[in-house]
Amino acid sequence: MYQYTETDQTLVDERVAQFKRQTEQYLKGELTEDQFRALRLRNGLYVQTHAPLLRVAGPYGLLNSKQVRKLAHIARHYDKNYCHFTTRQNIQFNWPKLEAVPDILAELASVQMHAIQTSGNCMRNTTTDHLAGVCVDEIEDPRPYCEIIRQWTTLHPEFDYLPRKFKIAVSGALHDRAATQFHDIGLHLVKNDAGEIGFRVLVGGGLGRTPIIGQVIKPFLEKKHLLSYLEAILRIYNLFGRRDNKYKARIKILVKELGLGHFSDRVEKEWLLLRDANELSAERIEEMKLEFTPPAYDLNAANDTSFEAHKAANKAFSTWVDHNTAVHKVPGYKAVFLSLKAPDSPPGDMTDTQLDAAADLADQYSFGEVRVTHRQNLILADIKQADLFALWQQLDALKLATPNIGTATDMICCPGLDFCSLANAGSIGIAKEINEALDDMDYIHDIGDIKINMSGCMNGCAHQSVGHIGILGVDKKGAEWYQITLGGSSENAAAIGERLGPSVAKDQITKAITDILDVYIKNRLEGESFLDMVNRVGITPFKEQVYAIS
Amino acid sequence: MQLVKNKEIINDTWRYVDEESELGEGDITVSLARWKGDRQDLFNHKGKVGLRLIPSDGVDGIVDDLEHIQLVELDFTDFSDGRLFSHAWLLRSRYGYLNEIRAIGHYIPDQVFYLSRVGVNAFLPAKSSDLPFVLANLNDFTVKYQNSVN
Numbered sequence: 001m002y003q004y005t006e007t008d009q010t011l012v013d014e015r016v017a018q019f020k021r022q023t024e025q026y027l028k029g030e031l032t033e034d035q036f037r038a039l040r041l042r043n044g045l046y047v048q049t050h051a052p053l054l055r056v057a058g059p060y061g062l063l064n065s066k067q068v069r070k071l072a073h074i075a076r077h078y079d080k081n082y083c084h085f086t087t088r089q090n091i092q093f094n095w096p097k098l099e100a101v102p103d104i105l106a107e108l109a110s111v112q113m114h115a116i117q118t119s120g121n122c123m124r125n126t127t128t129d130h131l132a133g134v135c136v137d138e139i140e141d142p143r144p145y146c147e148i149i150r151q152w153t154t155l156h157p158e159f160d161y162l163p164r165k166f167k168i169a170v171s172g173a174l175h176d177r178a179a180t181q182f183h184d185i186g187l188h189l190v191k192n193d194a195g196e197i198g199f200r201v202l203v204g205g206g207l208g209r210t211p212i213i214g215q216v217i218k219p220f221l222e223k224k225h226l227l228s229y230l231e232a233i234l235r236i237y238n239l240f241g242r243r244d245n246k247y248k249a250r251i252k253i254l255v256k257e258l259g260l261g262h263f264s265d266r267v268e269k270e271w272l273l274l275r276d277a278n279e280l281s282a283e284r285i286e287e288m289k290l291e292f293t294p295p296a297y298d299l300n301a302a303n304d305t306s307f308e309a310h311k312a313a314n315k316a317f318s319t320w321v322d323h324n325t326a327v328h329k330v331p332g333y334k335a336v337f338l339s340l341k342a343p344d345s346p347p348g349d350m351t352d353t354q355l356d357a358a359a360d361l362a363d364q365y366s367f368g369e370v371r372v373t374h375r376q377n378l379i380l381a382d383i384k385q386a387d388l389f390a391l392w393q394q395l396d397a398l399k400l401a402t403p404n405i406g407t408a409t410d411m412i413c414c415p416g417l418d419f420c421s422l423a424n425a426g427s428i429g430i431a432k433e434i435n436e437a438l439d440d441m442d443y444i445h446d447i448g449d450i451k452i453n454m455s456g457c458m459n460g461c462a463h464q465s466v467g468h469i470g471i472l473g474v475d476k477k478g479a480e481w482y483q484i485t486l487g488g489s490s491e492n493a494a495a496i497g498e499r500l501g502p503s504v505a506k507d508q509i510t511k512a513i514t515d516i517l518d519v520y521i522k523n524r525l526e527g528e529s530f531l532d533m534v535n536r537v538g539i540t541p542f543k544e545q546v547y548a549i550s
Numbered sequence: 551m552q553l554v555k556n557k558e559i560i561n562d563t564w565r566y567v568d569e570e571s572e573l574g575e576g577d578i579t580v581s582l583a584r585w586k587g588d589r590q591d592l593f594n595h596k597g598k599v600g601l602r603l604i605p606s607d608g609v610d611g612i613v614d615d616l617e618h619i620q621l622v623e624l625d626f627t628d629f630s631d632g633r634l635f636s637h638a639w640l641l642r643s644r645y646g647y648l649n650e651i652r653a654i655g656h657y658i659p660d661q662v663f664y665l666s667r668v669g670v671n672a673f674l675p676a677k678s679s680d681l682p683f684v685l686a687n688l689n690d691f692t693v694k695y696q697n698s699v700n
Contacts, residue, residue, distance in 0.1 A: 007693045014691045022660060035658050038630055121630065151695040157667035158639050158698060161632025238636050239608075273644065278697065 044115030061089030072355035142172035163241035164249035179490035204255030232271035301332025304386035348376030416456030423456035425473025425480035642669030669699035
């Protein structure tokens with residue numbers, strides 16, 4: 001895992017000092033609301049329905065145990081004993097006091113963390129595959145490139161006042177777990193015919209109000225050109241992106257309005273002027289790779305026999321292994337998901353006690369590292385199979401072992417009307433209601449792989465348009481209604497969900513979801529997943545059931 | 551008026567001439583439209599001449615004239631419009647412009663560090679009481695991650 005150099009530490013310390021001054025100036029009336037708004041957003045600070053919301057960067061989802069303990073400390077001392085993990089691998093605190101935020105940022109800086117550019121119209125936290133470095137289908141570990149991009153995007157003097165927010169995701173595996181097709185720039189490590197590894201570059205993807213699948217602008221970009229190519233895209237966007245209407249200001253609209261061909265021509269022309277003077281040296285890449293070398297794995301880990309014995313003897317453990325662990329590239333190891341989707345807890349939330357305990361477990365079993373997934377769960381990436389049973393027992397006691405990863409109750413959910421000033425409708429309450437309706441774990445496992453994503457407004461923070469089932473809260477004359485889409489996906493075969501029909505009332509949404517799941521159970525072919533069935537039969541059978549007149 | 555130039559407070563000697571007014575004498579700046587319209591008069595002007603750019607102006611069209619331009623003013627109509635940051639970078643890095651680039655208008659003192667990094671070397675604050683903030687904020691950071699002009 002990357003460790004801060006003196007430069008990194010100085011930068012975050014100076015940023016804390018800068019924001020402390022800005023907050024003081026604002027409180028003294030020396031900065032206007034608009035001015036302070038732009039500055040605080042660039043430090044992760046929103047002003048929300050009840051209190052400010054502070055979004056802390058989880059750099060490409062990677063945290064060490066010391067950082068996790070710091071999050072617990074902040075939750076305990078500055079918030080209401082919990083925090084929330086987001087779809088962009090970040091961490092949110094819902095109840096900090098504005099005056100205390102500079103102190104919180106100083107606490108974060110003490111463990112090599114920050115909240116820089118986690119909101120505002122600037123380049124945001126770079127995200128990646130939560131199984132980077134441990135998955136079996138990896139072409140190359142994307143994290144060294146993520147860190148190089150993190151540094152390049154941080155306090156970039158030219159691109160901090162963009163037309164709109166800008167998000168970059170990197171994937172290094174065959175299977176795209178980083179939703180690179182739905183980012184302003186998606187980078188996918190690929191091998192060309194000559195066997196060299198470079199980047200396939202996608203541009204203009206995005207979710208939100210106008211979901212668009214990104215298009216390939218460069219099928220193969222040599223690694224040494226990574227930063228010059230990003231710079232060229234950003235400069236063209238900064239100069240030509242629309243600034244007259246914030247709903248049309250994302251790069252996806254520029255790409256759409258110009259057409260990929262024209263957009264690409266402009267980028268290419270700009271890039272050719274920059275390219276040769278801005279190469280990323282092979283030495284820099286190699287140095288960065290050294291920051292992400294594999295930990296000291298036990299080469300005899302696979303010789304353990306207790307794991308199979310526990311599985312055979314304990315059904316609950318075996319079920320948990322089936323659902324909440326992922327295959328690891330090293331024999332005898334597994335990546336373990338900590339489910340933050342326990343039935344009685346808001347999706348993605350974690351208490352200070354759980355955070356501290358997870359940090360201890362990371363130290364004890366997983367080389368002191370924790371990862372955040374973009375489906376709002378955590379991962380301990382390097383668990384020996386011999387340790388799985390003991391780990392499971394402890395996670396179970398912490399309510400972090402609900403065996404529902406990838407299932408109907410592993411919902412992505414935004415804070416919704418409960419916390420967010422943009423929301424039109426509640427989402428946490430609906431998630432709870434759906435959870436209660438799906439209280440039979442065998443039924444949930446029978447449904448199998450399904451992604452339900454629910455956002456409380458069309459800004460789409462919970463990526464509803466790429467949910468296999470998407471739920472979108474809308475306001476109808478002051479009442480909360482919900483629009484349903486089916487068939488979305490952010491993986492390799494990316495798709496935007498199709499609208500099922502008119503929105504349904506709040507007291508009908510849970511029944512609509514259970515109806516949809518029933519239609520699937522009754523009509524699926526042997527071994528057919530929910531998404532595959534929707535793709536085979538279309539939305540009609542679901543529509544007929546949901547809108548049937550009873 | 552006073553401004554900060556090359557990290558020192560100096561008196562302003564420049565005057566902006568709007569579309570309707572006579573060029574007059576002394577050091578003057580004009581809009582891009584006027585520059586294009588009155589190019590020859592400006593070349594013959596007694597005194598220095600400069601150009602005032604707003605975010606929607608491109609810099610590509612004035613590249614051939616840069617040797618005649620002693621000052622480029624970047625006029626922030628809105629501090630959140632970041633195009634002027636790219637204009638400054640282009641002028642310095644791509645077109646080798648060496649004379650003064652000055653931020654004016656509705657930028658905020660908290661942006662001067664970034665502006666100085668993309669090549670802006672003079673700052674006319676909205677109010678003279680901002681002068682010390684501009685000077686102080688130029689030193690917000692002692693480290694940087696990317697190449698730029700500075």
